[in-house]
Every structure is written in C-alpha cells, then in structure tokens.
Amino acid sequence: MNDLSGIRLIATDLDGTLLRHGQPIAPATVAAVRAALDAGIAVLPVTGRPLHWLDILRTDLPELDRVIAANGTVVYDLHQEQVLWKSTIAPALTGAFARLLDERVPDAVLAFETLAGSVVEPSFKGRTPRNASVVTRAEVVSGDTTPESLADVIKILVRIPGNTDSAKLQDAIAPLTRLDSGALHGTYSDPNNGLLELSPAGVTKAHTLELYTRSLQLTPEQVVAFGDMPNDIEMLRWAGTSFAMTGGHPDALAAATGACPELDAGGVAEPIRRILSAQATR
Template sequence: MTQPATRPRLIATDLDGTLLCQGGTVSERTAAALLAAEEAGLRVVFVTGRPPRWMRLLSEHIGGHGVAICSNGGAVYDVRRELLLESFPLSGPDALAVVDRLRERLPGIAFAFEYPAGYAREPQYEARMWGDDEAHEVAPAEQLLAAGPEGHPGPALGSYKILAKHPGLDPDAFLAEARAAVGPLAEITRSSPIALLEISARGVTKASTLARWCAELGIDRSEVVAFGDMPNDLEMLAWAGTSYAVANAHPEVLAAVAQHTLSNQDDGVARVIEELITRATV
C-alpha cells in the first residue's frame, strides 16, 4: 500500500459494494476498524448514494460526528438525530426538463424521486429496494413535480435525487444515452448493477458536498483518504488526496484509480484503515 503523502485526517467511504458486505451488513472487522480510526483521531464519513431514510441501520457505525453525505451529495444528514442538515435539490423546472428529455430519448423509462419527507414514484417504477414498502405517493412524474391546489408543491418538488429505470437497456449504455440527452442540465451517474440511474442537481456530486464539508472542518483534500466501487464514486476518488478502489469495483473505477484494495467481502476498506492507523502511530 502506498502511504499518503500527508497524514490523513478524514476517511471518506462509499457504503454498498465498498464498505458493506453483501446484504448491506458491517463485518466485525470493519466495525472494529471504524472504531479504531475514530479513537486514533481520524474522522470517518460515509459518502453514499443511499437516501437519508436508508441510513438508520448504520447509526452505531457513523462515528462521533453522526453525519453522512447521502444521495450522491444531495443531502447532508445527521443520522442519530434523523435531521437533514443541508440539501442541494434540483429545481422544479430542471427536474421537469430532465424528465421530458429522458422520456423523449428513452421510451419506457420510469422515474422515482427522493425528497426530504420520503419518496414518490411512477406506477411503472417497480419498488424493490429496501424501505420501498413505506407509504408513498404513486403518480406520473409530471404530476408529482407539479404545483397542486392553491399552489402547494407536488411531493417530488425539492427532490435531491431522481431515480430512473429502464426495462431493456444495458446499465452502462443507459448511462451514456441519458447523459447525452440531458447534457449539463443535471448530474447523472449509476451505482447499481441494474439499469438504474441517479440524477442530481447540476454540480452536485459526492465530491462537491464532501469538499464543502471538509472546508467547514478545515480539512484539506490532501488529508482525505477515499474508497469507492462504482461510477458515482469517480469524482470523489479523483478529488481526494489518496484513493482506493475495492477489487470488486466497476471496470471504469479500477482503471481510473491507481491504488486497489481487497473486495468488500474481504474487508478491503478495513485492511487499509488498519494499515493507516498502524503507520500513524509508529
């Protein structure tokens, strides 16, 4: 393992496919490594595509600050207090324009929306993810984004992430087509093995929100060690002073990141954290 040029002060790690084992669990070794990092004075922040509502099960591992960067940078969330600290939502006009452009180019596409009070989806968007059985509104995207009676906003206005599924496209081809359709209007990425896209406001990525949070703490990018596995991690991995791709990462991530560690199933993140702590105390 190449030692960071600057002594790390913060560890920024993706969750699913990176830190967490299959099924979304935290192994004993990883839990111990996270605790040891905190005790050694290293901050650990989870930087994830998960929405805030999916973070409750990880509260005991979140570290002393209790903060996670969720929805690919769209939300900063205090997990213990279940409190949204900041959000960077798509504007209503931009969200509608994204939906219109993607519908025109990719017939058969279906949408869902993550917003502070929960989520909403179109009828054809199959709800199969953890937590999707919670009560939510089901309606066409245009209705969910429209102003209701007396000007009250639809439930999806103020979304910090749009989700889009397609029944027949290859996931990487879906991403390329969507980016071509939307252009600079929004950020489009993916973190799922299926044809599922994650769409954030223009300029909002894991990297942008992590950089903002680090600046507030007085932490330079050279003092950050980051871990990831999917295209939605690429900006963060490029921004951090030191970055690692887990062995099971998407080929694009493995190609872009010089340093690799073991897979999520083999506690790859924990292994690097253990070595960082050992070197910091020698």
C-alpha cells in the first residue's frame, strides 16, 4: 500500500462504488467526501454514465464541479453545464462498424450516447430516456447522410437480444472493432446485463484521468482510485493507490492495490477516512 499521506485527488466510479444505482449517496459517504474536500483533496467522479445521468451528483454532492463521464470520452463542468473536453466517434467509423455488424452479427442492436442525448435503434431495450431519438440501421450505415442525431457520438452500445453475458458479448464483438477507418475500445460495467460499451480506441477512464491530473501537475502516486467493474480496470491499475469494492468484479479486484468494504458496509468512506487520518498525522 502506498503512503496515503500524499493523496491529492480521489477518482471514484459512481454505480456500485460511490452509490447503488437508483438510490441516493449514503450520508456517511457524503460526509467523507465533504471532509476530503475540506482537507484540500480534490474529488473527481469518473463514470460510465452519459451526461444526462449526472443529476445525482448535483443533488447529493453539489460541491463537486468536474466529472469524467461516458467511460472517459467527456470531461464535463457540472456547474456551468459545459463540455470541457471530448473524444467522439467519427460518423465514418460508426457507419463502418454498423455495416460490419450487419454482416457478422445481424441480430445485434445498437444505441448511441451523444453529447445531446441518447439515440436508439427501434428494437434496442435498455435504460434509455423516454425522449431518446430513434434511428434505423439504414440511417446509421449510410456514410454521407448520417443523421444529425448521430453527431458527437461518445459511446456506442451493443446488445444481442436474449444474451445477458457481457463478457461473451465482448469476445464476440471484439474482432469487429478494428476497422480501416479506425478502431473502438470495448468494455462493460455489468457482467450480467449483456451490454457492451464502445469508445474511441485508447480512450478509457484511465486515459482521461491521466490527462486531467497532468493538467493539475499531479502524478499517479498522488491519486487514489475507486471502482468495481471491468470499465474501471485501467483506472485502478494507473492510480498509485486503488481500491476495488469487495464483491466487485474479480478482474477489478485483481487490478487494484487494495479492497474496500461493500456499499452497505461503508464503501469508500472507510478508506477516505484512512487517507484523512494519514494526512492529519504526517
């Protein structure tokens, strides 16, 4: 375990780590985060959520201003509601991937997270807003006439109806993500919902966290990361100190330098208190 007294930034996943989806952030966790902020430690949510799923932060921790969203494709200012940095998927790459998917996995269905909101194919089933735009596969694959709704795609979502094994889906789709027009990076945030999340190649939570911390002149040794799922693995490996949630995905636990209690047993609050204690006694 690295020296906790040198931690200057806490980077934390949201769902399954800072909170349970659909529930508020626990009071003890809110108190720990606020104590860290009071001690001069930055707290940065790093989530797979798209921009329209960030209201929980504004409600429960309005002190937080910046967030890395959509698995690293966006840095967003919560107070100004402004995109500070983005890495989008080019329409040509989106179309090429959809065409190859038609040939190799014709029963797969797609959805897209964009800077403006969600876009779904008619048969896509998932947690998407009621006001999501609808797009047909023909529109997606049509290179020169890509619909305006697919501008600024930050994440492609893939499902195969009836499949709930996200790891198997990733294995099936991975050979299709390396194309002449570019490449995509696949990951997932739930092993049991059969949902693959695709970002531009090289863009992960760790990639954008490194860019962000470099702008603050911080090193990995000054960062602690918290996560629980495969989309957190690169971030957990990159940070000098990292904690995976007890009960989280085995690969996330293997990537971290330590484990922290499950959400119901205190979650990230306990190691944050240890960090504060280490800094108070240095």
